[in-house]
Amino acid sequence: MKIFLDMDGVIVNFHKEVIKRFNYKGEWPKGEYDCTKVLGMSVRNFWNELDCLRFWADLEIYPEAEEIIRMCEEYVGQENICLLSTPTDHPDCLSGKLKWLQRCIPNYSRNYIFTPHKRFFAHNDALLIDDHERNIDLFTQYGGRTFLYPRPWNKGIESIKTLDTLENALLNFKRLCVSK
Numbered sequence: 001m002k003i004f005l006d007m008d009g010v011i012v013n014f015h016k017e018v019i020k021r022f023n024y025k026g027e028w029p030k031g032e033y034d035c036t037k038v039l040g041m042s043v044r045n046f047w048n049e050l051d052c053l054r055f056w057a058d059l060e061i062y063p064e065a066e067e068i069i070r071m072c073e074e075y076v077g078q079e080n081i082c083l084l085s086t087p088t089d090h091p092d093c094l095s096g097k098l099k100w101l102q103r104c105i106p107n108y109s110r111n112y113i114f115t116p117h118k119r120f121f122a123h124n125d126a127l128l129i130d131d132h133e134r135n136i137d138l139f140t141q142y143g144g145r146t147f148l149y150p151r152p153w154n155k156g157i158e159s160i161k162t163l164d165t166l167e168n169a170l171l172n173f174k175r176l177c178v179s180k
Contacts, residue, residue: 001076002126003170004118007085009131010149011065012100017058021049033132033153047088056096061104068129068166069105075170083112084121084128086135119144129166 008014015028015035022039032038036046050056062068072081083101087093094114102109113121118128118135122144129147130136133154136146147169148154 001080002121003072003076003081004084004113004121004126004128005068005072005081006118006128006130006132006135006149007083007097007100008059009151009153010129011062011068011083011105013060013062015151015153016060017055018050021055028152030152031155033134047090051088051090051092053092053096053099056093057099057103058096059100065105069108071167071170072129078107078111081108081111082121083108084118085112085114086116086118087114127170 005011018024018035018039019028022041024039029038036043039046069081083105085097087097097114098109098112101112118130119138119142122128122139122142124143124145126139126144127147128135128139128144129149130139131149131151131154133148136148139146147166149166
């Protein structure tokens with residue numbers, strides 16, 4: 001049993017810094033993942049503004065991140081958890097994400113994969129915890145199990161007790177893997 005845990009949007013508060021950096025006012029539109037649509041800017045300009053080492057290295061950790069990691073460790077052990085994150089094409093993004101890991105969760109600073117192809121890791125004994133519906137859909141299509149982590153930009157936000165829902169998903173995942 002393996003758990004692949006997304007960073008941005010699940011344990012890293014990417015959107016908070018985007019909102020601050022671009023001086024966005026108001027609530028994030030429910031169900032809208034695409035930052036460029038919300039901010040009304042081109043994809044190129046958006047990512048050019050964020051592609052600096054300090055942006056990625058200094059993002060805040062979500063308050064519940066430690067509890068998410070603890071729960072995952074309880075079910076499969078730290079050795080079976082890998083952080084799986086999609087970087088931009090800019091090398092500062094990769095360096096910044098690694099610096100973030102070293103600063104915020106050093107126990108995982110050697111247990112990560114940066115790739116835009118999360119689906120490559122999908123198999124029957126793999127669980128992806130992610131906030132992006134497209135990643136969830138692809139991982140499922142390729143034979144993996146998934147948990148859509150509820151955030152305002154996805155349909156999972158309808159879940160009221162996120163950590164309870166995650167714990168139930170982990171329990172079901174373990175049962176399915178053990179019963180084979």
